[in-house]
Amino acid sequence: MNHVVVVGAGLAGVRSVEALRARGFGGTITLLGEERHRPYDRPPLSKGVLTGKTDSTIVDSDLDALEVDFRPGVSAKGLHTGVVETTEGELAYDGLVVATGAHPIRLRGDGHQHVLRTIDDALALRARLTEGARVAVIGAGWIGAEVATAARKAGSTVTVVEAAGFPLATALGPVGAHTAAWYAKAGVDLRVGTTVASVDQGGITLGDGSTVEADVIVTGVGVRPSVEWLAGSGIALDNGVVTDEHLRTSLPDVVAVGDCAAWWSHRYGRRLRVEHWDTAMGAPEVAVAALLGDDAVYDPVPYFWSEQFDHMVQYAGHHDGARLILRGDPAAEGVEGKPRWGACWTNEDDTLAAVLAVNRPRDLLQGRRLIESGQRLDVRRLADPAVALRDC
Template identity: 55%
Template sequence: MDAVAELSGTDRVVVVGAGMAGAQTALNLRQGGWHGPLALVGAELHLPYDRPPLSKDVLLGKADATAFEIDWHHLGVDLLTGRRATGLADGVLHTDRGELPYDALVIATGAEARTLPGLPGARTLRTVDDAHALRAALTPGRRIVLVGAGWIGAETATVARELGCHVTVVEAAAAPLAGALPAELGALMADWYAAAGVDLRCGTAVAGAADGGVLLTDGTHLPADEVVVGIGGRPATDWLRGGPLALDPDGTVPVDDRLRTALPGVLAAGDCASYPSARAGARLAVQHWDHALHSGAAAAAALLGTLDGPYDPVPYFWSEQFGRMVQYAGRHAGADHLLWRGSPSGPGWTVLWLRDGALTALLAVDRPRDLAQGRRLIERGTPVDPARAADPAVQLKAAAR
């Protein structure tokens, strides 16, 4: 489906999933000139809302809700909250509250928090209800065990310490963020935990619940008033299994470079989709806010026939942890040359990854200008002068050759 002419005024567009990707799809369809019937289906009863503040302002009690400031009624969007997708057939979306016929469908059901067996009562942090429940539990003096030293684990540990809790973080890998960064960088972040008064236990995993706490695989028993599991998310696509749309082995919905699935008129966006990236030379599945934002807009443009080229952005994400702003753009590989820009002992530093003289990725800690300039260099594939790029006194854009 490549042009708006393929949608007549009576065609029905259904967007299933009311997170960032789904909301952006619906919003951009209207802003792009689509005036036909449009429904936005969300499993939660809440109005569509933003998720990044959940582990920050909502958990801290600075905000109660993060609903998007979008007037769905004024836009003529039929907002169907509290309705969960249960299956897909040709031209019909099955939900737990009946069938929804469609002429074009955008799948944007996102991801759901991974859990661990053997930890009854353990909390996760994925929804606004999760955040409210956890916020009530984070009172001074409470013993909190967090499983996972990834992005969400670090952010939750930051807030829990700020609220006066005793925090232990358990990480099966040898260092924080093992799945995203080299061990030498994760080791630097381990120092942040210590400085914040967080007890970080790496190289051990949770064996299960035991005697008012958790038992680790190394035999250690950790008393806990609350256990929080933050080990990432899995695509919320189980409802598609057994239907006409085949999923990738990791559960994502495979799409082409226009976000179209193998089914005519069906697209996918956000955390639940995997797309081919010529930039990375691989198929990517990205579970971050920036991808949800841009892929939702791209899905709308693809339906309207206005998508300008293949969908292949520079991946980007950020995290606020232990008083620092950590930002990452691009995608590095083990063979890429790692280049330091500044010292990790300083107030801010950046790590660059170079491949064939060009920037492929960067990690910036409290250096937002490096991130902004580096992201543009990655996007353009611009070669850089390594000596100038390594000098933190030289603007990164000035290192371009």
Template identity: 45%
Template sequence: MTYVVVGGGLAGAKAVETLRDEGFGGPVTLIGAETVRPYERPPLSKGVLLGNDEPESVFVHTPEWYAEHDVTLRTGSTVTGVDRAAKTVRLSDGATVAYDKLLLATGSTPRPLPVPGGERALLLRTLSDSQRISEAVTDGTQVVVIGAGWIGLEVAAAARTRGAAVTVVETAALPLQAVLGDDIANVFANLHREQDVTFHFGAEVAGVDEKGVRLADGALLPADVVIAGIGVRPNVDLASEAGLAVDNGVLVDRRLATSDPDIFAAGDIANVDHPLLGQRVRVEHWATALNTGPVAAKAMLGQDVSYDKLPYFFTDQYDLGMEYVGYVARGASPDLVVRGDLESREFIAFWLVDGRVAAGMNVNVWDVTDQIDAVIRSGARIDPARLADPGVDLASLTS
């Protein structure tokens, strides 16, 4: 048996690690388009961008690990096609690699800014992107960040911490409004305002030129550096051209198997038939790559596994640290319950759907994520007053 992993990110790296940890001794090849070995992406908008973390700290494995574990690592190689009948992948240099089982972990690509001059905006996805932005953003630099999602806010926080003057442009009325709702979105808006970040909400970008960012209302926002964080597109072209089922990602079952039983998908591209949530879920966060890679590897080995992890992500902005676990379906109208104080930014927020906790966020409150996860998994209807009461132990809510 020969195993091939396409995608040199965290999901692919953890998959090949798991194959070896589970005792598979046959050929394993990991193919990545970037010229460096697999690395983790969260530090790119946090520690590396701040200058607190050395670039070398982001890598999943040491340079020697791949040879020591007999993993063929092909960096700087782009896979241009999958021949399912011949069970081979084709590389851009014309070479082919045969597989018995194949894992696609091709990740995502940042959406470019679709306005005149949009190519002037820097994007953040790769280690080189982070280093480029880090070099450009210094004390006194005028920075305009387009998009007030997680990446946009983290970049804004890093830039402001480095002494740059920061302006954020967002089409919605608040940052993260669609994800968090108005009350919690205002927590993040106020956090950044206290650090002298300027927001332009309800604003459309008309173009970018040498003077800065021009808004649709005619305003000019002077900028030395423009950074766009307006979302990503899952890299599903390879899967689609191979004839795999694709719809908002690559459709996979609970084992992360695609419509071809010998091909699996992990990370950003995996649209999972989630056994716990009872619906399809595709999540573009670090924990998804971390956890789907090993599950896919075990499934490729024939083990009866199931990916039932709840979506999880975290952020660090200034003195605010946050963890979020759970999933609120798009279009739902959840009820918000807060334990703690929004103004002091020490609280746990719960989103309830039909009386059950669907998601929870702990802000500057630690060591409670596992308990929140357990509450969600219980599916129990919980009295909102007990959720809001700091005197009620979270663990008791499921007993």
């Protein structure tokens, strides 16, 4: 293999370049990035960047030392056997890493809607989060909660509109309901069970015909994998690029990583596509091994964190079909106004399927290890936050 092309210069893309060199690949590497920026981290965009603590989140990676031909501002438009079609002509490859991530869903309407995916998005939105600005956030998921947090810190008046009955419904199920109190405490007007019909100039129109007036509208209702450029290439697509457990796609010498990859998980007996930083960080090592002829398997316990309303929220695992046990009292004041609680989800055989930790980082560490080990637990003890998870 002489030439590997990596499409997508986000975290998964740059980690793929690093993994190739770490494995001793001495050939040419070309890294294509639609954005005109060097690879950067996205989690701080909705945290430090939006609150003005930082302007740059560039990934600490020496592209010169990696001897990579980095082409910012160049997009892949199509794929034929052995050739990537780009906005600047054709590029032949022996190996290809698809790392094109995901892009935000936008809603209907002719009003300006901010989304939050890129550093440019974050800086544009930050400039609008001012004292007294009326900000409407659509969606009380991870992004919506973090945007609402930053907007309140900036002194804006914030309304969050959520279609489900409580925040974080898709990610956490009913446990998400316990975070509604954080919105109230922060002075955010949270309207649940409310759909949006359109984003208009000067506000949003709700499903019942009423309106919410706003100077700034932020849509945070999820993302779609960025795989349009692969249409017609023959690569299997189904909610992202379909891969096996080695992150190999249906095409020879093509692997996929990060937010755009839907990989086969042995652990969960199903295909997973996980839009988390940890996946973009860890998957490239396995994918690159596969590309270079080794058979490593990618089968992590998915991990995610969020910082919202001054709470550290961490989650590991996958809880579909598992039994929920609340751990601690979400309504308790806690130390310095920080409640410390969480949740565990258990499988039928009393092993741990997933763990949620709110201001309890140790629970996350121990819970993740328990999930990985598949150890049976005394599930009655899980509800008691005074008992360390590793002692359950």
